[in-house]
Amino acid sequence: MMNLTTLWQGAHDALSPGGPAAAAVDGLWKFLWITAAVVYILVLAAFIYSALRKRRDTADAITESGARLAVMIATGVTVLILFAFLIVDFGTGRKLSAAEPDALVIDVTGHQWWWEVTYPSADPSLQVTTANEIHIPVGRPVVVRLHTADVIHSFWVPSLAGKRDLIPGYPGRIRFQAASAGIYRGECAEFCGHEHAKMSFLVIAEPADSFAAWLAGEHGPAAAPATESARRGEAVFLEGRCVMCHTIRGTPAGSRVGPDLTHLAARQTLAAGTIPNRRGWLAGFIMNPQRIKPGVLMPPNQLSPADLHALLDYLGSLR
Amino acid sequence: MTSTIVVPAPTADDLAAEAAALERTWAHRPGVIGWLSTTDHKAIGRRYIVTAFCFFLAGGINAALIRAQLARPEGTLLGPDTYNQVFTVHGSTMMFLFAVPMMNALGIYFVPLMVGARNIAFPRLNAFGYYVYLIGGLLLYVGLLTNTGPDAGWFSYVPLAGPAFSPGKRVDIWAQMVTFTEIAALVAAVEIIVTVFKCRAPRMSIDRLPLFVWSQLVVSFMIVFAMPWVATGSTFMLAADRLVSTQFFNTAEGGDALLWQHVFWFFGHPEVYIIFLPALGMVSQIVGTFSRREVFGYTAIVLSMVATGFLSFGLWVHHMFATTVPMLGESFFSAASAMIAIPTGVQFFCWIVTLWTGRPRITVPLLFVLGFAATFLIGGLSGVMIASVPFDLQVHDTFFIVAHFHYVLLGGAVFPLFGAFYYWFPKVTGRMLNEKLGVWQFWLFLIGVNVTFFPMHRLGLDGMPRRVYTYLPGTGWGTLNLVASIGAAVITVSVILFLINVIRSWAAGVRAPDDPWEADSLEWATSSPPPSYNFVYVPVVEGRSALWDRSPERPIVRGLRTDIREALLTTVIDARPDSLHRHPEPSIVPFLAALATSTTIIVLIFTPWGLPIGGVLLLFTLIAWGWPSAKDHARQLRAEASEPA
Numbered sequence: 021m022m023n024l025t026t027l028w029q030g031a032h033d034a035l036s037p038g039g040p041a042a043a044a045v046d047g048l049w050k051f052l053w054i055t056a057a058v059v060y061i062l063v064l065a066a067f068i069y070s071a072l073r074k075r076r077d078t079a080d081a082i083t084e085s086g087a088r089l090a091v092m093i094a095t096g097v098t099v100l101i102l103f104a105f106l107i108v109d110f111g112t113g114r115k116l117s118a119a120e121p122d123a124l125v126i127d128v129t130g131h132q133w134w135w136e137v138t139y140p141s142a143d144p145s146l147q148v149t150t151a152n153e154i155h156i157p158v159g160r161p162v163v164v165r166l167h168t169a170d171v172i173h174s175f176w177v178p179s180l181a182g183k184r185d186l187i188p189g190y191p192g193r194i195r196f197q198a199a200s201a202g203i204y205r206g207e208c209a210e211f212c213g214h215e216h217a218k219m220s221f222l223v224i225a226e227p228a229d230s231f232a233a234w235l236a237g238e239h240g241p242a243a244a245p246a247t248e249s250a251r252r253g254e255a256v257f258l259e260g261r262c263v264m265c266h267t268i269r270g271t272p273a274g275s276r277v278g279p280d281l282t283h284l285a286a287r288q289t290l291a292a293g294t295i296p297n298r299r300g301w302l303a304g305f306i307m308n309p310q311r312i313k314p315g316v317l318m319p320p321n322q323l324s325p326a327d328l329h330a331l332l333d334y335l336g337s338l339r
Numbered sequence: 340m341t342s343t344i345v346v347p348a349p350t351a352d353d354l355a356a357e358a359a360a361l362e363r364t365w366a367h368r369p370g371v372i373g374w375l376s377t378t379d380h381k382a383i384g385r386r387y388i389v390t391a392f393c394f395f396l397a398g399g400i401n402a403a404l405i406r407a408q409l410a411r412p413e414g415t416l417l418g419p420d421t422y423n424q425v426f427t428v429h430g431s432t433m434m435f436l437f438a439v440p441m442m443n444a445l446g447i448y449f450v451p452l453m454v455g456a457r458n459i460a461f462p463r464l465n466a467f468g469y470y471v472y473l474i475g476g477l478l479l480y481v482g483l484l485t486n487t488g489p490d491a492g493w494f495s496y497v498p499l500a501g502p503a504f505s506p507g508k509r510v511d512i513w514a515q516m517v518t519f520t521e522i523a524a525l526v527a528a529v530e531i532i533v534t535v536f537k538c539r540a541p542r543m544s545i546d547r548l549p550l551f552v553w554s555q556l557v558v559s560f561m562i563v564f565a566m567p568w569v570a571t572g573s574t575f576m577l578a579a580d581r582l583v584s585t586q587f588f589n590t591a592e593g594g595d596a597l598l599w600q601h602v603f604w605f606f607g608h609p610e611v612y613i614i615f616l617p618a619l620g621m622v623s624q625i626v627g628t629f630s631r632r633e634v635f636g637y638t639a640i641v642l643s644m645v646a647t648g649f650l651s652f653g654l655w656v657h658h659m660f661a662t663t664v665p666m667l668g669e670s671f672f673s674a675a676s677a678m679i680a681i682p683t684g685v686q687f688f689c690w691i692v693t694l695w696t697g698r699p700r701i702t703v704p705l706l707f708v709l710g711f712a713a714t715f716l717i718g719g720l721s722g723v724m725i726a727s728v729p730f731d732l733q734v735h736d737t738f739f740i741v742a743h744f745h746y747v748l749l750g751g752a753v754f755p756l757f758g759a760f761y762y763w764f765p766k767v768t769g770r771m772l773n774e775k776l777g778v779w780q781f782w783l784f785l786i787g788v789n790v791t792f793f794p795m796h797r798l799g800l801d802g803m804p805r806r807v808y809t810y811l812p813g814t815g816w817g818t819l820n821l822v823a824s825i826g827a828a829v830i831t832v833s834v835i836l837f838l839i840n841v842i843r844s845w846a847a848g849v850r851a852p853d854d855p856w857e858a859d860s861l862e863w864a865t866s867s868p869p870p871s872y873n874f875v876y877v878p879v880v881e882g883r884s885a886l887w888d889r890s891p892e893r894p895i896v897r898g899l900r901t902d903i904r905e906a907l908l909t910t911v912i913d914a915r916p917d918s919l920h921r922h923p924e925p926s927i928v929p930f931l932a933a934l935a936t937s938t939t940i941i942v943l944i945f946t947p948w949g950l951p952i953g954g955v956l957l958l959f960t961l962i963a964w965g966w967p968s969a970k971d972h973a974r975q976l977r978a979e980a981s982e983p984a
Contacts, residue, residue, distance in 0.1 A: 029813040032802035034733045045733050049800075052730060056720035063687060067712045070695035071705065087635055087696060091688040098684040102677045102723070109727040110670060116729055117666060132504075171499040172596065174661055174736060178802040182732025183661050187597055188498060189590035190663045209661075209736040209804045211492050213499055214419040217807035294811070315419050 029293075030205035030222050034178040038204055038225070041116055041181035041196045048112045055101065116182075120161035120195055126154060127165045130173030130186040130208065132317060133215035134279055134292040139235060148238040149267070151279030152221045152292045157231040158201050166192040174210035177223050183209045198225030205293065214315030220293025241270025242282045242338050253334025256327045261319070268338065278318065285339045291316070299332055306331065348893055349876065358875045360901035365457075365872040368925055376925040378462035379871055383469050384448025385767060390469075391441035394476055398432035399834060401425045403827060406791070410824035412812040422808035423490035424509070428483045430493030431513060434610065435520040436476045438752055442617040443527040445759065446555040448767065450531050452862035452869060453549050455540025455877050455885075457906040458922050460533035461526075463929045463964070468526035470933030475519020478941065482512040489513030492806065494607065495577065497588035497599045502581045511581055511944040518574040518940050521566045528559035528566075535559075538906065539914045540861065541896060543880040547914075549860045550627070550634060553641050554620025557648045558613050564652065565609035572602035583947055597662060604655035612651040614748065616644055618755035619686055622708050625758050626690045628858040629705040630697025633884050636689035643682035650679045660731045669728050676726035683719060687712070702856075703777035707758030710785045714754055718746025721796070736806075739799025745792045757784065757837070764844070765851030769867045772848065776840040783833035790826030794819040859884035877907060880914070924971060932960040 037043035082090070129136040139148040156162045166175055168186035176183035181196035198204070208219035226234070245251045257263060258273060265278035273281075287297050291313050295301040304311070306328065309318040323331065349357070367377055377383065404425050408414045417425060451459045459465050482488045489509045491500035500510045535548065535556045548556070576587040577599070586592035588599050627634040634640065656664055656672040690708075699705065721743040725731045734740060757780070764772045803816050810816050854863035864886060865874050876895035882888025896916075899905050904922035909915060939953020 034800045045729050048730050052724045060716050060720055064713055064716060066691050068709060070691050071699045071709060082696060087692040091636060091692055094688045095685050098681055102680060105677060106674055112729045171504050172496055183735060185661045187662060189596060192663045207804050211806040217809050
């Protein structure tokens with residue numbers, strides 16, 4: 021069970037960088053904590069020793085001018101350390117903000133409490149929209165343009181880069197690059213209401229050719245249901261309330277309130293990284309999403325067992 | 340012109356007669372009305388301290404709930420709706436109802452005593468401020484207990500806190516609770532500034548002020564400049580957006596969502612130093628007293644505090660590095676944030692030298708100062724780290740930040756506060772706190788704080804965002820969260836020990852002499868607890884360490900009238916006798932004015948009619964406030980008649 025959950029959780033540690041941006045900050049962190057540890061030990065040792073030391077009365081008393089000199093030297097050293105800090109800090113900042121001409125551009129829109137992911141294209145028919153999962157090619161810089169549909173969110177993939185807020189009226193951007201293939205977990209970092217805790221996403225870095233294949237697959241509309249049960253499931257979807265909020269390209273369902281489900285079955289997680297994308301979990305989420313994600317904007321559904329199974333067959337076919 | 344002259348020591352008979360006369364004039368009035376009418380800064384200060392401590396306990400209960408919920412992944416103790424209320428109320432309580440009011444409270448109690456005044460300046464305003472604060476605090480908890488607790492965080496970022504995403508009255512309760520605390524903090528600041536500038540004992544020139552008084556003075560000015568920003572933001576803009584559909588923060592209608600953050604943090608960052616600087620003042624008092632020498636580098640420490648006060652207004656953008664502020668601007672705020680380490684460093688070095696060249700006595704207050712050094716330094720150093728924009732972008736809004744500011748606030752404010760409680764408890768109650776229990780409490784608190792908050796640094800780096808009501812098992816955050824929750828239990832035990840110590844000692848502790856620590860400042864020159872008029876004869880100050888530098892003659896002020904509440908005002912810089920001032924008599928009106936103010940604010944949660952309704956109520960109470968009583972008038976006439984022409 022544990023292995024299974026960690027498999028789709030993905031790496032999420034700022035100290036195990038998966039790309040150059042996070043690696044630069046990891047290097048900065050090492051400088052910061054070692055300096056801080058040395059300063060801490062020296063200052064605290066001086067503080068405690070000065071309070072507890074055994075006194076030989078007048079013999080070891082320092083003069084007022086000696087004391088003044090000591091304070092001035094300590095202050096001078098403090099200033100020097102802070103200058104060193106600023107130099108290393110600004111150096112790292114410059115490295116992170118270098119221009120990336122050949123970057124892949126992706127649009128991410130935060131919603132309460134999920135992520136809409138769009139791969140823009142000059143040809144609107146080639147635009148790809150998905151949710152809570154960002155595929156990127158390994159080794160190529162990525163620029164994510166950030167928007168929000170409602171409140172402020174913050175986009176953060178600790179293993180790849182720092183974070184950037186999604187603020188109404190202030191489109192932001194963040195750059196990163198994955199050095200090796202793998203799954204990296206991202207979180208919403210800015211408090212955004214009830215389900216802030218369950219607003220995660222995955223960044224899936226894969227070799228350029230498999231990324232291209234994935235993108236090509238996502239372009240297409242949903243596969244037409246192949247089995248009797250899936251056809252019934254499609255009818256359940258289109259005639260029920262699902263269609264009020266969700267899009268499945270290739271069908272009349274085109275609402276943009278909730279996540280695009282066109283290729284739902286190809287995703288690893290459901291409910292923004294909250295549960296694995298498996299039939300049982302999906303059934304539970306459809307019937308009572310409030311149990312898994314209390315406060316989520318999706319209402320509970322009442323479906324007959326036969327309808328539910330048909331719907332699951334249909335959604336399971338959307339690869 | 341003044342009737343004040345400096346003469347040698349009075350006889351014992353003089354003293355007894357003077358004390359009896361002062362007691363008649365300054366005595367508290369009996370009964371409930373009398374209790375509500377008092378304008379004695381010590382009575383108000385004591386209530387303030389006890390109230391702020393109760394809010395500390397309430398905020399602590401919220402914290403315990405948070406740690407219980409997060410101890411294991413997928414915890415089920417609190418749902419997201421309750422959790423969001425609890426963490427919002429925890430933060431709001433600790434910032435608005437505990438930390439700032441507690442620092443004000445100690446200022447209200449001790450600044451007049453330390454500068455040798457009979458009472459605080461504007462004593463009625465002081466009483467008014469306390470009742471406003473109390474009612475505002477209760478409002479927040481009435482909200483929480485009726486499931487109307489604010490749930491948009493103590494920072495209430497729009498648009499989440501705006502009318503579209505937070506319908507109902509939860510955020511309005513937050514906004515107006517802030518209004519209450521703004522008023523209380525502002526009036527306290529004005530009183531303290533005037534007390535320090537005008538009510539000092541003769542010859543306590545500005546370079547002889549005790550360091551705690553300096554910290555209170557600097558902080559009071561900071562309050563005067565910082566609080567109007569949150570007043571503009573929450574009391575006016577946010578409340579108006581929510582109540583009368585203004586669109587200050589609504590991007591769709593030409594408002595600006597980021598404006599709130601600028602306004603809030605322009606107040607919110609100085610707020611941290613408003614909490615921190617008085618704690619540094621306490622550390623200076625304790626270090627001086629228990630090193631048995633004047634604190635080294637008086638001028639350097641004072642200038643450091645002033646510098647911190649100024650710098651703290653130039654840092655607010657470091658709360659916003661992850662927003663879309665331009666890089667160049669961010670690097671300015673990076674450098675400013677790092678720079679604030681310099682004045683704090685200077686104070687640390689001065690204390691080290693003071694201890695080094697003194698003859699330290701290790702007592703519980705000094706133990707807490709050592710705990711302050713050990714804990715606060717971690718928060719200070721992680722503070723320099725997050726001044727770095729690239730590093731902050733990794734740890735911003737994660738548990739690393741939770742660790743950082745708890746090290747700063749618990750280390751930098753609560754450790755010195757506990758030290759100050761042990762230090763000043765004998766003065767306030769006339770009883771000593773138990774030392775042995777104090778040592779136990781100290782070690783438990785030190786261990787508890789570190790076990791709770793140190794692992795959070797790692798949690799943040801490991802990707803755990805703040806303000807989450809739960810986390811998934813596969814994240815691997817369970818173990819460190821459990822450790823943190825166990826630490827919280829240790830803190831709880833420590834605080835319970837302190838409560839037991841306070842209750843036991845207050846009831847039956849060892850009697851405290853006037854000056855149990857052989858300290859140097861004026862509050863120790865009067866009895867423990869001090870009489871209602873503070874000093875039988877106001878002392879004349881002969882050095883920076885008022886009690887240690889006293890000459891054998893012990894000059895005092897004589898000739899002040901004892902049949903009315905007369906006090907001596909002195910000049911701002913040199914504290915030369917300047918004029919005579921009459922403190923007002925006790926009055927119920929400040930309490931009534933606080934009720935009227937509270938009615939205004941609370942009705943404003945529901946309808947704009949709060950303004951006219953409250954306006955009328957306030958008009959009546961303010962007229963009553965200024966109305967001279969017939970008795971006062973007669974006494975004034977007698978006083979004028981007896982005055983030499």
